[in-house]
Amino acid sequence: MIKLFVKSLLFYKRRYLWTFAGLVLAAAILNGALSVGSSVKQSLHDMAAKRLGGIEFLVDARLNPVSQRLSDQLGEKLDTTSVLMMLGSANFQNKQVNNVFVNGIDNNFPNFFPDAPKGIDENTAWLSHNLATKLGVKDGDGFVLRVRNHSLLPGDLPLTGSSDEYIALRLSVKVLPESSNSGRFSLMAAQVPPLNVFLNLAKLQNDTNMAGLVNEIFVRNSDAETVEKQLNEMWLPQDSSMTLRKADNDTVFELISNRVFLPEGIVEESSASKVLTYMANEISFGKKATPYSIVSGIDFEVKNGAIYKNLPELSEDEVLLNKWTADDLGAKVGDKISIKYFVDNEDGKLREDTADFTVKGIVAPEKLDRLLMPSYPGIADEEHCRDWEPGIPMDMQKIRDKDEDYWDEYKGTPKLIINYKSARKYWGNRFGQTTSLRWPSSKGGPEVLKEISQNGVKNSGLSVIDIQKEAGAAASQGIDFGMLFVSMSFFIIISALLLSGLLLAFQLEERRSEMGIMASLGFTSKEIRRRFVGEGLLLSVLALIPGIPLGLIYTKVVIDLLSTVWYDAIGTTEIFMHVSPMILSAGSLTFIIFALVTVFWVVKKFVNTPISEQLSGSKQEQISGKANLKLFYLGWFLLVLSIVLVVLGSDNLFAAASGTLLLSALFLSHGFLQKMRYGKSKAEASLGLLSVRNISRQINRSLGAIILMACGSYLVLNTASRQKSFNLDKSDKTSGTGGYEYFAKTSVPLRYKPDSPEGLNEYVLDSDELAKTQIVSMRVHQGDDASCLNLNRAQNPQVFGISSKEFKGRFNLKDKWPVLDEELEDGSIPVIGDENTVLWGLGLYAGVGSKYEIRDEQGRLQKVTIVGLLKNSTLQGALIMNRKNFDKLYPAESGYSLFLIDVPSEEFDLEENFTSSFLDFGLEVEDSGERLKNFLKIEATYLVIFQMLGGLGLILGALGFGFLIFRNVQDREGELATMQALGYRLADIRQILLKEHLLLLVWSIVSGVLCALVSWIPLFQKGAELPVGRILTILALIVFAGVISCVVSAYSAFRKDFLTVLRNE
Amino acid sequence: MSDVIKLENISKSFVNGAGQSLEVLKDVSLKVQQGETLSIMGPSGCGKSTLLNIIGTLDDFDEGALEITDQKVTSKNVDEYADLRLSTIGFVFQKHHLMPQLTALENVLLPTLKSKIPNAEKRANELFESVGLGDRKNHHPGQLSGGECQRVALCRALINSPKVLLADEPTGALDEESANQLTELLLKLNKDENLTLVTVTHSKELANRMSTIYELKNGVLDKK
Structure with missing residues (x-):
């Protein structure tokens, strides 16, 4: 049998050459397209490896910096390096570059990145090449780097001192x-x-008030378990800015924090007495008042320390007055006093509240503990009250001499005591609920330390992250460019496969009589099928030999295009070709399966016909019966329907009309062919009529060609109509820009909203001018960009904190923004995201209702639920939640770094009245329309790729017309010979055949094009830019390919004299 | 002598271009004994080839019964009778239907790929000698004349020593000399190997050399 295979292939080699060429093309395109995808994926993995160097794990302390001591201790057991990372902006002459990653590195960093600078001196900064290029600097130039002036305390924590927001280096x-x-x-x-x-x-560290602190520790050559174990063993409270000291006359061990409030996790798990000390604006009784007083809430459930000897039990509405306070107010036991205090409002403003208490008792100040006051910056270290700078508005005129005297004598001794539960209720905030914990001294320091350290790492917000695993997941789970590219290559792959299938089928048709012979000689259908499938297998395996290398050339060409002409699709030039044996095997296997299935199907069709018919060779289709006009009438109905849809004139209906019209065209074509095939003879016959009748004799073949070319042309043009021309009116509040003209961000967050009274004052802005605008200020938690600009799957997406009221009526959600303020039954946090972000950036294909987990500031996973989707908005790339939830998850993220600016008045000069005030904060202002265009550019580029590849596919299809001519000539040899015998010259017959096929080609392309143009109507109406030039070029190439193919085939097929056929008979 | 071919009331219809049913064979009955020579004649398009195809299990029939060497042919599934065609029935067609990519010898040996008869090549050589093509066996069909191709086709039909040889217009494409040679060959085989011979032919010369002549007219088979 193998001898029979080989002999058959060699004998029919000239005819098989075309089939072989078709198979090679199909193998090349399939493997090539798959290899593009795998190359992109592998390149992303390579990029991840490059960007992480030798880092395997990281101890993430970005929002809760730790002491370098911890890093050094870890370094004695593990291979570590510590880094202080922050965002900044760089200035050189008149150029400013924002969103610069500033990394303070130690001498171990080069262990992770061998080419990193070593021993950097204090006055030097090493810039990455791309930054230097962007900034226009070279070695030796001097430039200014602006970064945030850090504090352990969040900027908007009440009672924190004010300080400069940024530092210039x-x-x-x-x-x-x-x-x-x-x-x-x-x-x-x-x-x-x-x-x-x-x-x-x-x-x-020194220049940004972060002396001795780092916010990332990198580890390598270890495993997660060891890193966590070492971290837990070595961590001490001081590493997370906490101090354990003796207090209350050494009767207690007290834990306090440089950040004023202790982490909730430590508080919840401790067995200690809890204290919350605050500053009251005023304590009043009747007309008398004591201003700006330290007040404490202490625990009456767990009583550790000598202080309790002097205190009665206090219920939640009772107060114990310091004697000095009682005398100042003239209050006694049983009187009702009021306490006024500031609390942090949801929108970041301070609100003054009042609480009333009944005096239960009076105690001498000496009996209280002055260490109950935490080290409030701007207060604790000041000699005089009038020198206080607590960060809340204070009227210094209210401070009296006696208050100064009290401060001299008693410092932070609380002027009154309430129950801790009440203190928590009134003064607890997102930054914390407790200012100190107290254990009995008798417990012993080591025992107390052990209790704190048990989950100290976790409770202090430190987490160990397997960064290599995350990076691998990000690259693997990202946009599956492989499948995306295969889908964009859909048409060219289908065309190549169809062409090769067509050629295979033609080949087999020619050898039908061989099948008949074998059947007549006693071979079963199965044996006959096996023989031809075997030939098909041999041929397709041979086709892989040149096919795979050709496919890799195709891959290389496409990757070069992705790095240049199609750069916008992937946004990087660092995609390189990777040859994956697994991908090539998959592509090759798919290709072989396709070829075998085609052969199997065709042969099965033939062997199921009577043997006598097989012996006669290709089936001469006899025209019998009547025209089947059902589809014809359906076609007319669909035509009328599509006209109605066009007249109704909405965008979606145009798209439906276009598709309906295409179906109508195909059904009408079928009907027309039927009418021609079965039509009565016409007295005024013509060569034109002959051409049309000839097309109709093999209805299926002709219709197949029409469907392929019409649908292909339609798809290529229709993709142009899918380009999202966002609503060109940027001021439309329901559009993707939300009606905001500008989208702005800063590298250094602003403490105050620019349009707030504090902001106007702080940033020296003209309030009258600014009143002409609407500015929405948002908080940002930095993370992975989850927009379509990022090919990687975001593992820790950015989060924006907004006030839902400020967005009322904006974007496509209009009045649905309050959904962010709802309490969900399962306790998850409601979030909104752009559709592209949710579906493609995060892979939450279910959309609204999907659940996801994000890390909070403490490193704990928090569930969120998608409750709304924005459509093609400028807010892509992040999850959006309300301020209240944002502050709960990220209390340390203070300030505002994202702004949407609506400028209704044309007279407002943005540069003069806004931008220039914030340059030092690294402000970047982007036109919202341009921002949206950049997002849409990616989709637009994908559409262009689809068009180009689709066009290539159609060119292949057009080339297939040439083979149709060969086939038809073969089928009609006898007829053509008869025509010659009747007096037609070969040139005349060639013209007739050419006209037939060109008519078919033009008919099918024109149908597809006209139907697709209907979907362009809305774009014409909106004045959108359409790629007319590109489309015309593609169509011209298709027609050109088709014409050339037909002409070449017509001349090749007509080389012999047909009369030989008649002579042989 | 036993009947090697038995047809009883065979009927077959075709649907024509106008959608009408045409009865090509009407209650055709025929018995052929082993070693008998038989020709079926009739006007063009009367269904002679159809009848031959039915006998050879190359086509099915609508009604009636068919037995070939006592094996009933009932199923319309042609595969069921592959073995019958392999070992019992040999075909010679008007167009020789040789595979152009194989040599004459390879064409003749084609059936033996399935039947695996012993000494197949020896048998083939003997057949080549008997038809006078001993020196042409390594030529391709394209290098042989029409008559030579027809003789090769005959060898192919006989390689498995069938009991029955069905020949559809075997001399139709041949010149007079070649036709006579082939006719003599067929008769010799009949005599030497007791081969049952059923021919369909327009040729009176060939028909007259057969022991029995039938005429098929208007779907009815009559013995002449």
Whole structure:
């Protein structure tokens, strides 16, 4: 049998050449398309490896910096390096570059990135090559780097002191080589290289008030379990800015925090007495008042310390007055006093509340503990009350001499005591509920330390992250570019497969009589099928030999295009070709299966016909019966329907009309062919009529060609109509811009909203001018970009905190924003996201109702639920929640760094009245329309790729017309011979055949094009830019290919004299 | 002598271009004994080839009964009778239907790929000698004349020593000399190997050499 295979292939080699060529093409395109996808995926993995260097694990302390001591201790047992990371902006002459990643590194950093700078001196900054290029600097240039002036305390924590928001560092430039891996260092999964600056760690720590602190510790050559174990063993409270000291006359061990409030996790798990000390604006009794007083709430359930000897039990509405306070107010036991205090409002403003208590008792101040007051910055260390700068509005005129005297004598001794539960109720806030914990001294220091340390790491918000695993997941789970590219290549793959299938089928048709012979000789259908399937298998395996290398050439070409002409689709030039044996095997197997299935199906069709028919060769289709006009009438109905849809004239209906019209065209074509086939003879016959009748003799073949070319042309043009031309009116509040003209962000967050009274004052803005605008200020928790600009799957997406009231009527959600303020039954946090972000960025394909988990500031996973989707908005890339939930999850994220600006008045000069005031904060203002265009550019580029590849597919299809001519000539040899015998010259017959096929080609392309143009109507109406030039070029190439193919085939097929056929008979 | 072919009331219809049913064979009955020579004649398009195809299990029939060497042919599934065609029935067609990519010898040996008869090549060589093509066996069909191709087709039909040879217009495409040669060959085989011979032919010369002549007219088979 193998001898029979080989002999058959060799004998029919000329005819098989075309089939072979078709198979090689199909194998090449299929493997090539799959290899593009796998190359992109592997490139993303490579990028992840580059950006992480040798980092395997990280101890994440970004929002809760830890002491360098901890890092050094860990370094004695593990291979570590510590880094202080923050965002900043760089200035050189008149150029400013924002969103620069500033990294303070130590001498161990080069262990993780061998090409990283070593021993950086204090006045030097090493810039990544891309940053240096963008900034226009070279080695030795001086530039200014602005970063946030850090504090352990969040900026909007009441009672924190005010300070400068940013620091400017003047540094000398050194530029990293372009090939440097360390230049690519980033913890965020993205294919776009970051803009990096590397500084001396100590320099950055000292200049930004972060002395001795780091916010990331990297580890390598270890495993997660060991890292966690070592971290837990070595961590001490001081590493997380907490101090254990003796207090209350040494009767207690007290834990306090430099951040004023203790982490809730430590408080909840402790067995200690709890204290919450605050500043009251005023304590009043009748007309008398004591201003600006330290007040404490202490625990009456767990009583540790000598203080309790002097205190009666207090219920939640009772108060114990310090004697000095009682005398100042003239109050006695049983009197009702009021306490006024500030609390943090949801929108970041301070609100003054009042609480009333009944005096239960009076105690001498000496009997209380002055250490009950935490080290409030701006207060604790001041000599005089009038020197206080607590960060809340204070009227210094109210402070009396006696208040100064009290401060001199008693310092922070509370002026009154209430029950801790009440204190928590009134003064507890998102930053914390407790200012100290107290254990009995008798417990012993080591025992207390042990209790605190038990879950100290976790409770202090430190987490160990397997960054390699996350990076792998981000690259693997990201947009499956493989499948995306295969889907964009859909048409060219289908065309190539169909063409090769067609050629295979033609080949087999020619050998039907062989099947008949074998059947007549006693071979079963199964045996006959096996023989031809075997030939098909041999042929397709042979086709892989040139097919795979050709496919890889195709891959290389496409990757080069993705890095250049189609750059916008992936946003990076760092995609390289990777040859994956597994992908090639999958592609090859798919291809072989397709070829075998085609052969099997065709042969099965033939062997199921009577043997006598098989012996006669290809079936001469006899025209019998009547025309089947059901589809014809349906076609007319659909035509009328599509006209109605066009007249009704809404965008969606145009799309439906276009599709309906295409169906109508195909059904009408079928009907027309039927009418021609079965039509009565016409007296005024013509060659034109002959051509049309000839097309109708093989209805299925002709219809197949029409469907392929019409649908293909339709798809290529229709994709142009899918490009989302966002509503060109940026001021439309329901559009993707929300009606906001500008989208702005800062590298250094602003403490105050620009349009608030505090902001106007702080940033020296003209209130009258600013009143002409509407500015929405948002908080941002930095994370992975989950927009379509990022090919990686975001593992820790950005989060925006907003006030739902400020968004009323904006974007497509209009008045549905209050859904963010609802309490969900399962306790999850409601969030909104752009549809692209939710579906593609995060892979939550169910959309609204999907659940997801994000990390809070403490590193704990929090469930969120998608409750709304924005459509094609400027807010892509993040999850959006209300301020209240944001502050709960990220209390340390203070300030505002994202702004949407609506400028209804044309007279408002944004540059003069806004932008110039915030340059030092690294402000970047983007036109909202342009921002949206950038997002849409990606989809638009994908559509262009689909069009180009679809066009290529159609060209292949057009080339297939040439083979149709060969086939038809073969079928009609006898007829053509008869025509010659009747006096037609070969040239005449060639013309007739050419006209037939060109008519079919043009008919099918024109049908597809006209139907697709209906879907363009809404775009014409909106004045959108349409790629007319590109489409016309593609169509011209298709027609050109078809014409050339038909002409070449017509001349090739007509080389012999047909009269030989008649002679042989 | 036993009946090697038995047809009883065979009927077959076709649907024509106008959708009408045409009865090509009406209650055709026929018995052929082993070693008998038989020709079926009739006007063009009368259904002679159809009848031959039915006998050879190349086509099915609508009504009636067919037995070939006592095996009932009932199913319309052609595969069921592959073995019958392999070992009992040999075909010679008007167009020789040789595979152009195989040599004459390879064409003749084609059935033996399935039947696996011993000494197949020896048998083939003997057949080549008997038809006078001993020196042409390595030629391709394209290198042989029409008559030579027809003789090769005959060898192929006989390689498995069938009991019955069905020949549809075997001399139709041949010149007079070649036709006579083939006719003599067929008769010799009949005599030497007791081969049952059923031919369909327009040729009176061939028909007259057969022991029995039937005429098929208007679907009815009559012995002449």
